[in-house]
Amino acid sequence: PGYDHITSGIGAAMIGWFGTAMLCYVTPKEHLGLPDRDDVKVGVVTYKLAAHAADLAKGHPAARLHDDALSRARFEFRWRDQFNLSLDPDTAEAFHDQTLPAEGAKTAHFCSMCGPKFCSMKITQEVREFARLQEQGAGAPSPLPQAGEGDSPAASGVRAVEGVLDGRDAEAGMAEMSKRFHEEGGELYLPAAE
Numbered sequence: 001p002g003y004d005h006i007t008s009g010i011g012a013a014m015i016g017w018f019g020t021a022m023l024c025y026v027t028p029k030e031h032l033g034l035p036d037r038d039d040v041k042v043g044v045v046t047y048k049l050a051a052h053a054a055d056l057a058k059g060h061p062a063a064r065l066h067d068d069a070l071s072r073a074r075f076e077f078r079w080r081d082q083f084n085l086s087l088d089p090d091t092a093e094a095f096h097d098q099t100l101p102a103e104g105a106k107t108a109h110f111c112s113m114c115g116p117k118f119c120s121m122k123i124t125q126e127v128r129e130f131a132r133l134q135e136q137g138a139g140a141p142s143p144l145p146q147a148g149e150g151d152s153p154a155a156s157g158v159r160a161v162e163g164v165l166d167g168r169d170a171e172a173g174m175a176e177m178s179k180r181f182h183e184e185g186g187e188l189y190l191p192a193a194e
Contacts, residue, residue: 006046017058026046109122
């Protein structure tokens with residue numbers, strides 16, 4: 001199959017950006033057969049996405065507000081809001097429930113991709129909270145392990161490795177690199193050295 005619903009959806013986003021007033025959806029079965037109910041749904045959702053992309057490209061404020069609301073719901077683990085704000089709420093919830101079907105999973109602060117230990121959004125929230133407490137001078141505990149603090153390496157299951165920095169050394173190194181970053185203008189991408 002030519003995936004005409006996707007390729008035409010790309011073109012639809014472009015012509016929508018240039019001002020076309022109406023988009024006519026294409027199904028995955030274009031030129032291959034008569035579409036069924038599911039094909040029509042896939043075509044319509046694809047074109048809803050194309051129209052939304054066009055609105056974003058044109059700077060339509062409501063489109064950006066919608067995306068920001070969905071991103072915020074995702075970041076705050078508000079699963080029901082994520083489903084309802086998606087272009088296809090039923091499919092979004094069905095995808096979620098394929099791997100985390102329990103009702104309690106809709107209040108969990110992680111998803112099935114990364115799990116509770118490696119969720120980038122949860123880690124970001126923890127880092128932001130740590131930074132906020134540091135700025136307030138609250139003396140927030142460092143997320144990095146400190147030498148001589150807490151459980152012994154053996155008790156925590158961590159083996160000491162010769163030549164590996166402890167938490168204080170790591171923090172000092174990060175502070176040095178932060179200083180260097182700001183001194184060099186705070187640019188992520190520097191020109192290549194000649």
